[in-house]
Amino acid sequence: MPKADYQSGRAARGYTCNTRMVSHIGKSGGFKTLRYRDEAGNTCAYYDSSPIMPRDVLGDTLAGVGVVALDMNDPAHPRRTASLVTPAMLAPHESLLLHQRRGLLIAVMGTLATAPGIVDIYDISENCRRPRLLSSTPSGLFGHESGLSPDGRTFWSAGAAGLTLVAVDIANPRSPRIVYSKGGVVYHGLRFSADGRRMYVANIGSPSSTGVSDGGLRILDVSEVHARRDDPQVRVLSDLTWPELAIPQVAEPFTVDGHQYVLEVDEFVDLFSFDGLTNLSESPVGAARIIDVDDPRRPRIVSDIRLEVHQPAYRTDDLFRDPGTVSPGQGYAAHYCSVPRRKNPRIAACSMILSGLRVFDIRDPEHPREVAYFNKPSLPGTTLIPEPGSYAMSAPAWDPRRRSIWYTDVHTGFYAVRLTNGAARLLAP
Incomplete structure (x- = not known):
């Protein structure tokens, strides 16, 4: 332009x-836009309204803060039905995800760098226009980006500048519990193979004053975490980088x-x-x-x-x-x-x-x-x-x-x- x-x-x-x-x-937006159809046949959209906390919250107060729920039954006339302002939804950064089959909307509190990992879980299955809070717990350690296992039983929090990777058991969404944690990594978005055994990690790598090194795609074997093994091990299968990183x-x-x-x-x-x-x-x-x-x-x-x-x-x-x-x-x-x-x-x-x-x-x-x-x-x-x-x-x-x-x-x-x-x-x- x-x-x-x-x-x-x-x-x-x-x-x-x-x-x-x-x-x-609306007058503001963030990092995720999601779509869901509930048990009653209603279609909803969700999006975070503040990209970077606390920088944008003052500007967004005129339009509303937190995660916005829209009634999209008539896409030509979207209607705001809720603004979610629990800690993680107020500052989800890039972590907002939903699980289609379980009807769960989840985020971990984050900022441009990282933030205390408060994880919020909402039920959207019965009425997506009015999400219902199930839990808000400090179970993510640190937050920035995230991942969600294909079966919807494990939420992963990537702490980025917090240097953490954390797996949270959400089989009971009212009582999340940490089942794996690791420090010393700078991970971003986390996605999974269809069987849930492999994690595709956007690996930021090792930032320094001369630039980022060792970043790219990292593939991890996370099968032991998802199988709930005692003392689960996560293994690196491969790393890949590219010149334009x-x-x-x-x-x-x-x-x-x-x-x-x-x-x-x-x-x-x-x-x-x-x-x-x-x-x-x-x-x-x-x-x-x-x-x-x-x-x-x-x-x-x-x-x-x-x-x-x-x-x-x-x-x-x-x-x-x-x-x-x-x-x-x-x-x-x-x-x-x-x-x-x-x-x-x-x-x-x-x-x-x-x-x-x-x-x-x-x-x-x-x-x-x-x-x-x-x-x-x-x-x-x-x-x-x-x-x-x-x-x-x-x-x-x-x-x-x-x-x-x-x-x-x-x-x-x-x-x-x-x-x-x-x-x-x-x-x-």
Whole structure:
């Protein structure tokens, strides 16, 4: 979104390809957007409204704080039905998750670095519009990102700067208990193979004044924890890195024709080195990649998912005069990706911050291609944040029956976006 478009007024129209807006609500957003259908047939959306605590809470008080519940029975007219403000929901950072079968909404208290690991668990199965608190306990040690086992019995908290990995038994969600903990690791998002035996770790690695080292994808054997063995052991199966490493965010698993992959996404640029903070044009942008994990001991990258603005050749002084590029924590970089289902998803969506919501055809994992986008920037003077531009940070949620994607923008709130033309056909239920 070039500076000239703000000066001419062109930016006010937004930028779309094979998409149209269904609805918009709210004035702020965070890192997760989730979708759930309850036992009564109601459809709800959930999103965290404050990306970084306590920085954003003052600005968000006008629009409401905590995790927002929306009635999405009519996607064209979303209706806020609850704001969850227990400790973890007030500051979930990147940890908000839900388990579809058990109907549990879970988060651990976190911040930009870490925070005391208060874990909040809500029941959303009977009435998703009015989540019911089951427990709020200091069972996560430290919080920042998270993971949830496929059977919904184990919630994992990644402490990031707290240097902890913690497994919490939530078989009884009213009485969580720690069943495994480890220190000395800097982990981000945690996802799992379908059988729950392997954990795909976005491993931040070892930050230092010269940058991050040893980061990338780490695959762990966590079968003993999930089997509730006495004194469970977690074993490293493999590590994988790449030249454009920034800050690994999450690795979402999926399969294509029986082959196992993860869609890994890096956030921002290398925020841990002096060059990364002061010379954005030279700092690598990790963006995203598809990794073959058929053999968990020998993962291999099969393709990259990058926009032109992520490529070194295009990161010129002119580009960094565009609004929103002055912060290494915003700018032209990626943040989260998701797929609509694990088996043969065909399509993926990524929040790419200034570049908005980007949609990719991944039927051929070795040759992904962009098929749609939706980018609605905030304009100067329209938000409490002085810097205009998009700030798309949330993991997208999916409404396949209506061929729609939901996501939030930090500056402007929640969007329901319908895919059109050939892109819509990729999202068939």
